[in-house]
Amino acid sequence: MELRRLRYFVAVAEEGNVTRAAERLGIGQPPLSQQILTLERELDVPLFHRTGHGMSLTEAGKALMVDARRLLNDAQSAVANAQRAGRGETGHLHLGLTASAAFHPIVRALIRAFRANYPGVALTLTEGTTTQLLALLEEGRLDLALMRPGTHSFAGIALYQIASEPMKVVLPAGHRLAKLRRIPLTALAGESFVLIPREESPMLHDEILNACRLAGFEPVPGQQAPQLSSVVNLVSAEFGVSIVPASVSQIRAEGVVYVDIADVNVVTNLALASRDAEPSAKVVNFLALADQARSAASAGARGHPAKRRKAKEADHAQA
Incomplete structure (x- = not known):
């Protein structure tokens, strides 16, 4: 049974008249009458009482x-659902993030924006190390991952x-340096460093070591x-010093x-x-919001007087 014939049938039933139904559907009266007769033959039952005043349902x-x-x-819902899925407005998005990424305010803003703009997409967050997240991405168990890549690139x-x-x-x-507001990295030469193992977070680990080496010393x-x-916490227990992303300073542990x-x-x-x-529509939508x-x-950093110097320094660092 064709959906087209069902639409014709409903139009005739609602109008009670083939002429008016044909005008509503934008087709000729004879073809519409023929389609109704074909449907009745297909079902092997009469669907309408035909009178001089119109048609009524049996x-x-x-x-x-x-x-x-x-x-x-x-059928309309199925079409609408397929179209929404094609636009990335339904389904499930699996997002991974490292512990250090979770502290950055842009991450919280991005997650809020995605949930507000795409309420039909279920968002699942998975925290892990960079190595773990890359493996989950490769296996297809994550769609996206927030991480600190350093200067690394990864196949695929x-x-x-x-x-x-x-x-x-x-x-x-x-x-001895705790009361200073700013220090050069050279002031940490000879200090014992508390570090995340490279196998757990190779990018952040290498960024810290490279920064020290550029300053002229080996941590x-x-x-x-x-x-x-x-x-x-280990720095608080006086196991040594460390270098962390600025957003991690939200961790207000006692003694640091x-x-x-x-x-x-x-940086x-x-x-x-x-x-x-080829990324899915959900991934494309998330990336657009990230942009x-x-x-x-x-724009906020450049427009706020207190942040202009930091924005300039960041631009200089990336140049």
Whole structure:
């Protein structure tokens, strides 16, 4: 049974007249009458009482009318659902993020914006190390991942930078440098560093080591920590010092202080990673919102007097 014939049937039943139904459907009266007769032959029951005043439904026609309306509504819903899915407005988006990425304000703003703009998409967050997130991406268990890529590139992975931020030194509160507002990295030469193992977060690990090497010294490896919150806690326990993204200074652990770094090139980038294959509409939508969030954050930094110097320093660092 063709949906087209059901639409014709419903139109004739609602109008009670073939001429008016034909005008409503935008087709000729003879073809419409023929389609109704074909439907009746297909079902092997009369659907209409035909009188000089018009057409009325038989008992079979009344029964069909109920199901025909439901089927037509279901067909319209199916089309609408397919179109919404094609536009990335329904379904499920699996987003991974590292612990350090979760602290950045642009990440919170981006997640809020996606949920507000695409309420029909279920968003699942998975936290993990960079290595774990890359593996989940490759396996297809994540659609996107927020991470700090440093200068690395990965086969089969596309990276979209969305933010850049300075790094800070985190020191025990009783450290000799703790009362200073800004220090050069050279002041940390000879200090024991609390670091996340490279196998857990190769990008952030390498960024910290490279920053120290550019400053002219090799950091002394000390106690290792599985994640940034552990780094801060170990510094608080005076296991050593460390360098963290500025947004991590939101962790207000007792016994630590965060100090700005005088070296303007000590910055870390935040990026969205996706599989290099053709992205889904949901991924494209998320990336578009990320681009908007990046532009808004950049405009805000340049427009606010207190932030202009930091924006200039970040631009200089990326040049």
